[in-house]
Amino acid sequence: MFPNLNDCNYFKKSKIDYDGKEEAVMIYRLKSSPDYTFLFRCPKCGASNEFSGELVIKKVKEDKKNKEYILLSCRKCSTEFRIEKLKAAGVGRKKSA
Numbered sequence: 001m002f003p004n005l006n007d008c009n010y011f012k013k014s015k016i017d018y019d020g021k022e023e024a025v026m027i028y029r030l031k032s033s034p035d036y037t038f039l040f041r042c043p044k045c046g047a048s049n050e051f052s053g054e055l056v057i058k059k060v061k062e063d064k065k066n067k068e069y070i071l072l073s074c075r076k077c078s079t080e081f082r083i084e085k086l087k088a089a090g091v092g093r094k095k096s097a
Contacts, residue, residue, distance in 0.1 A: 003028050003037075010036065010055075012070075016081040018043035025083065027055070027070065038072055047076035057085060 005011060010029040015022050025040035035052040042049060056071040069082035 007031055014083045016043060042074035044079045045077040047074055049075050
């Protein structure tokens with residue numbers, strides 16, 4: 001079920017890949033909840049996943065750059081997937097006069 005974006009304080013749509021098979025993933029957090037909701041079909045085993053929990057972030061150094069990834073695992077086959085956590089453009093930047 002697609003949440004009302006006005007009720008969310010975090011929302012991310014992305015894709016996960018396993019051996020060339022790609023599936024959509026949606027992660028959101030409602031303003032009324034401390035937990036994130038994860039929705040995706042596992043590209044490895046085909047199981048539907050819908051669960052709530054903490055957002056797990058892993059920092060990785062790639063090509064001399066620090067990147068952050070959101071980690072999630074299939075509840076049926078335990079395959080772990082990662083989605084690059086991109087920072088929103090312009091957030092935290094000061095405008096020069």
